[in-house]
Amino acid sequence: MRVVLATHNPHKVAEFQQIVAMTRPDLEVVGYDGPEPVEDGVTFAENALIKARAAAAHTGLAAFADDSGICVDVLGGSPGIFSAYWAGQKKDATANLELLLDQLADIADPHRAAQFVSTIALVTPDGTEQTVAGVWPGRVALSPAGANGFGYDPIFIPDGQPDGAERTSAELSNDEKQSQSHRARAFEAFVPLLKTL
Template sequence: MSTGVPAGARLVLATRNAGKLRELRELLRGRIEGLDVDTQVIDAAAAGVPDVPETGVTFEANSLLKARAVAEATGLAAIADDSGLAVDVLGGAPGIFSARWSGRHGDDAANLDLLLAQLSDIADEHRGAAFVCAAALALPGGHTVVERAELRGTLLTAPRGNGGFGYDPILRPEGYDRSCAELSPEEKNAISHRGQAFRALLPAIVAALA
């Protein structure tokens, strides 16, 4: 085990995103006897693991790359996810390039502006899209499990709402009259692509840590 891993840690989430770590801890809370999620489920920063380059060409490949690298570095079970927006008329793009669609990684406003400009002449009935997430579990012995989930919806012509992040302000989920950025955190977590993928992965996580 890496000397940078806190004593007692049992599961590492390959992220430095505090929100993702909080979601995973709540998902696991009370599900595994003897697991203290607040101290034994940690993120990559707490484990002292550097960022893993996302060199894969699919969401699944990138999530596996990160999970395997963290499991190998720490000697612990590791979870990683990769997610993005897949637009039907763009053949699934931005896809794995969602966070850097405008050329600058993580510039949400620029990414939104560029995508909306590219779709400016697309009619509502052809503005279908989905948030996609692939979540992977990797164990130090090499065993892996990957789950994929989607949140289908329609792209709006202008951003709406102040919640969420990324492309949330322009995707209206199926069955809703609000964008993802207009949903409460509880509403969004109940239907989100990431929440679905992590919940699908839950049985494998429980089996690995039980």
């Protein structure tokens, strides 16, 4: 079965292909090459649906889209849906990360709680729409560490690591990350929806 992932982000495509291979090897995820819609929703779910609707309409296939970001408690849940644009409209991951660290510079380690959130929307050609969400709790590190991953991975320390480890998401192996990340958690809830296709 083929479904289209509504993103132009090759990192997300690769990440979802790895997650799908672990859970639904019969499912072929294809990239989306159509026009990018304006994401003007005010929640992760609204933006995921906007993207999935556009991809389903453009390709005629069932489409799913992820909208995700980091939500920092002390910042009232920001950057949230603005995670990709936190430092401006250029989607500069390094600038986003540096700005967030600068904003938290005076916040002590115990008060840097954060969550990665992922919402996945599924839209079928007949107009059926469904969403699921996954949350990966943790905190923002004092400085970046690790080279595996993208975006805010180098400054996100997930909760519940074995032996009390303090590794960032960017220091985890691909298998470790794909088994526990916010996208993996959202996809676990998403698998039953795929069975309805």
